[in-house]
Amino acid sequence: MDKTAKTCHVIPHTHWDFEWYFSTHESLIQLIYHMDEVMTALETGQTQTYLLDGQLSIVEDYLAHCPEHTERFTRLVQDGKLIIGPWYSQTDQLIISGESIVRNLAMGMQIGAQFGPVMKIGYVPDSFGQSIDMPKIYRGVGIDKTVFWRGLSTDVCPTREFIWTCEDGSQVRGYNIKNGYFVGSYVMDFDDPTPLCQQAEEGTLANNIAIPLGGDQRYVDKEIASRLAVCNQSTADYELVESSYDQLFKALDAEGRDWPTISGELIDGQVSKIHRSIYSSRYDHKFFNDKIERRLCYQLEPLMVMAAQHGIKPKRTLLDQVWKVLMRNHAHDSAGGCNTDKTNKIILARYEQADQMSGSAVDYLVRKLADSQPQAAQGGIDGRITLFNTLPFGREPLIQMSIATEQPHFVLQDINGHPIAFDVLAQEPIYRGSIQRDPSQNDPSLYYYQTQVAFYYALPPSGFVSIQVRDAQVEEALTVCALTPCDATTQSEISISNDRYQLSVKDGQITLFDHQLQQAWPNCLTLLDMGDDGDTYDYSPPAQDWLLTLDWRESRFSVQQGQHLQTLFIEGEWALPQDLTARAERLCNGHMGYSLAISLSDAASPLTMRVELDNQVDDHRVQLVVSAPFNTETSWSDTPFGVVERANTPAHLHDWREAGWKEEPSPIYPMLHMANLHNDEMSLTVLAKGVKEYEMRADNQLALTLFRGVGWLGKPDLQRRPGIASGQQFKYIPTPDSQLRGPIEAEFAVVIDRQFDAAAIQRAWQQYAVDVLPYQAQSLNQFTNTLKYFVMHPLTHKVADHAQGITLQSDELVLSALKPTMSGDGVLIRVYNPSSQTVASAGELHLPMAFREMVEVNLCEHPVATPVVCLGTVPLVHFKPKQIRSFIVR
Structure with a gap:
């Protein structure tokens, strides 16, 4: 063998898409028989090692259906032949919350440890881009290496070996797979590996090169040794060895080369498609996912901590099961929505399952605690309402709730009898007898x-x-806040206002005036409708598009005004092209009904919006467009544990075809909960519940994609993505359900400040998006939720009228988790600094006196410091830029 020959590490593996153009049920059958063949091949030496796609959910599925093979499977893992972990499922990183990503890794590593060693590599062979926060997440669970395919461009890094860093100082060694995880099958079909090896060598710095041998649900290759022997006889420039990623990194380390250092998110489509508009496919799924993530992290888990202080032990296994159901929907195809209709139905069913389980658990705990309070039926008091705040900071929000009373007239009081002013938004009589x-x-x-x-x-x-x-x-009869119709044809202007804003409609345009900044925002809010000739992976403008600005000229208006809440209601129906043919002919032969409610409460609260659409047309994309009265060159959005700045005009937007990129680097970007524009004098932020995509349009228009309706899983030769179809390239697969016909809802809030403060904005989102949990002790309405109909024992001890728990007092930090620990012996508090600045003194944790010990832990909840005694107040000091820190109190 020539000493100058480069070593090609041929790595046997499978990429097991949990579901895609096939359903998880269909894939399961393949998995059951596939695993038998894999284990036989490992036991007989037909292959030395086999990477099981880095995810444990498929291991759970296999062993659940073949428990008789558990010992056999475990032995192969312990012998280092079957390589598992570290993920539970191959998650998306860009539209899934940071807490979900952490739980995914922690769950995968915990399950994998039951069988043997878990691979300590952040292995993501097919996810559509890499989040800016992944190095610190990986290091937080004890991983210092990553291997991925999509998202890296030569603009960011000229080589495929690199050091990837975060602003907090975390770094991992990275290896970028060349041209996909499936290229190694070439060695099984051709004797001369030179073309493959030359391709794999492109862009490498080192003499050791990865060649993945596997593919989507690919069978195990049983003749690797003999095939590599043939290939090695055919070339003197390369030596092919059967290997693993651990062996590859060891060989790379032995070379002792200096690798370039990079930072930031990796979402470029230069060498592989990353589908930079998949964030709006199947919006209904994304809305559902966001709702469940919010409830788990900011309601159910903190509520379990709260209930534990009153003797109700946390149900950790229940939590784990709900998380597992949800995380199965976080696999990149599942989260993206680029699946067949039958598969998307299964995904939606899992969302329904997670929603009902988590919602019912919240309902049970709220009721259990409230019904264990003293009876509020003395001194003329007719009933008790208990208000639960699951966030670890005090707040005085506008609470909207439904109250059941025997008579139409009532008053609200605090527990000492002091009156509480309230608005009555609506009232109706309800029959509680047997139905007739x-x-x-x-x-x-x-x-x-x-x-x-x-x-x-x-x-x-x-x-x-x-x-x-x-x-x-x-x-003392109640005054219902009347819903007053307004005729825009006879009135010069329709408006609502508070001490901060005035919102007015005139000539079909909405203008917002900010009293504090003395700034008018004319025509600040519109909807934009455009054709979509794309597929479930990507938006693509049709060859003959017709953009329609949907204003409010033909709308019906009404206003509801109370002392706490003012709402402007706008409703109507827009005439739209029924399909792409009608759009090309500029024919509006279809319709989409709409209802928009814009509300103002107190001056400190954001302007809120709720949009309801009745979509009855096909092949189009609808965006909510917010126009800013100032210019910027960049936009900002939140990431799993921070914020990121992005160019309004990406570098290769106009020459990407000439540069050979796989898809257009459009200014279409992922978001979790917010998108922002700001300059030195003003900041505009749009907060959202469920919307995961925004686009920067001309004239500093921030456009949030409400939804897009398309009818095909994959199509070839799109304007933004030329070449073969994504997904299944050999067959058109219709997806009529992905047209999203029917009702669609979305919720937003607008925050205007003098300056951009990442921590303040993310806390504002929590205030806005995490609802107070109200519970009324009453027997008139037995159907406030399903569990209300069931009888329940109160606790054996009385619960006080007022309770306060763990408090986070900080203007610099953002809460990520407040939950029972995985081991069940305490409470975990996770916070992060979202800014790019070091914070020397970030605030304090105030703990109930029952907590006596605190220890800092990593993201897997393993100690990284010595436990300390804590008595009431714990200072939070020295947070690095973008740093995540976790603490367990006992």
């Missing part, structure tokens, strides 16, 4: 009143407080 075919036969004495109210009330951190509802005399 003829409602006229209903017993008049069995009606009660369901009233929607809005009021402000101060809530303790990580705690709850009680108020009362009391029957009132007729002279």
